[in-house]
Amino acid sequence: MPRLAEAAYSEQPWLIHELASDFAVEDVWSFRTPGAGPDDFPVMLAALRAAGGPVKQMWPVRFLFAVRWKLGALLGWDKPSVGVGERVASLRDRLPSDIRAASPGPDDDDMPLKAVYELDMEAARELANKTVHTVMHLGWIRGVNGDYELRMAVLVKPNGWFGRLYMAAIAPFRYLIVYPALTRQWERAWAGRSR
Structure with a gap:
């Protein structure tokens, strides 16, 4: 699971750059998808959906996530009044009209984003809450070995000093527990799809 330099994201001609330039x-991160071709991004997304979100991860x-959502409930971090469409406008509002008119893709109650x-x-x-407005961007790109691979960028706009402190506090958990588990789940999802 290679963590990549920011340039691996910023050098790509993706739409998200126009929408989230203030994030x-x-x-x-890069995720291995052996044998993937240029038209396999929808296949990868379907495999990720089938693999499930945070509720299908390993127990750690x-x-x-359970601790985070419990703290959020107790401290009011996740109230609808501080979410997307309330405290912050959705990035969908920034989309060109032709893309905004299309379906944004399916949502799932098990996936907070x-x-x-x-x-x-x-x-x-x-996702937005009292701490941050965050975006998970997934891109499909030709890797160094010629196969296509999944790239994930996490973009954030912290909500003041509290949001910056929150992001610093959760960084070790993301790097040591969440991202390694996510990588295993997503790479297994791709491998399982090919059987």
């Missing part, structure tokens, strides 16, 4: 790039990740758009080679999902 900071927090993380960029489920535990971390909601669809912004889904195109042939990229997709974006967002």
Whole structure:
């Protein structure tokens, strides 16, 4: 699971650059998808959906998410009044009208991030709460070995000093537990799809 430099994200001609230029790039990761071709991005997205979201992760990740959502409920971090469409406008509002008119892609109650758009080679999902407005961007790109691979960028706009402190506090958990588990789940989803 290679963590990549920000340039691996910023050098690509993706739509998300126009929509989220006021967000900071927090993380960029690459996921192996052996044998993938240029038209396989929808196949990968279907495999990810079939693999499930956070509720289908291994117990340490489920535990971390459960603690986070419990804290959020107790402290009011996740109230609808601080979410997308309330505290912050959805990135869907920034889309060109032809893309905004199309389906953003399916949403799932088990996935806290909601669809912004889904195109042939990229997709974006967002979440906002009292701490941050965040975007998970998925892109499909030719890797160094010639196969296509999945790239994920996490973009954030912290909500003031509290949001910056929150992002710093959760960084070790993301790097040591969440992203390694996510990588295993997503790479297994691709491998399982090919059988």
